[in-house]
Structure formats: C-alpha cells, structure tokens
Amino acid sequence: MKSEAADIRQLDSLGRVVIPKKMRTALGISENDNLRISLEANAIVIKREVPMCVICKREKELNAIGTAYVCTGCAKQIADML
Ligand SMILES: [Zn+2]
Numbered sequence: 001m002k003s004e005a006a007d008i009r010q011l012d013s014l015g016r017v018v019i020p021k022k023m024r025t026a027l028g029i030s031e032n033d034n035l036r037i038s039l040e041a042n043a044i045v046i047k048r049e050v051p052m053c054v055i056c057k058r059e060k061e062l063n064a065i066g067t068a069y070v071c072t073g074c075a076k077q078i079a080d081m082l
Helices: 021-027 072-081
Strands: 035-040 043-048 062-065 068-071
Touching: 062 072, 068 072
Parallel strands: none
Antiparallel strands: 035 043, 062 068
C-alpha cells in the first residue's frame, strides 16, 4: 500500500479510535482480528497479528500449542529429536 494522506481521527474518552475502513480493507484487517500495537520512536504502530511458527516464522500448516504455534515441519524435527 502506498502512503496516502493521513486521516485525522478523534480519540474518545476511553482511548479508542476508529481505524479508517479503507486502511483496514487495504491490509485485510477484519472484525475480531488480533492487532499488535507497539510504540516505535514517537509513533504508535498497529499491525495485523499473523499467526506464525515460533521457530521458523512460517505462516502455514500451524499447530497450536497453548497460545503459540509450531508448523508441522518444526514439530516433526522436534519429534525426531526425542
Ligand atoms: Zn516452523
């Protein structure tokens, strides 16, 4: 997504702000998605949280272990080590 003119939004009394629909659509962000909010330099950065393998960062063939994910390839490597 190329940079566009910034929208100005008002923060409500609870610290909430609406992310413009065109920006959510451009990044594939949908209702109930998890978003990662971080402070970088003097900016707040919001990114869609993409589940990925905690070992190799792959985003496919994931197996949930508690709140973390391990891909099938890494799970097999771990199983072979045992
Ligand atoms: Zn992996």
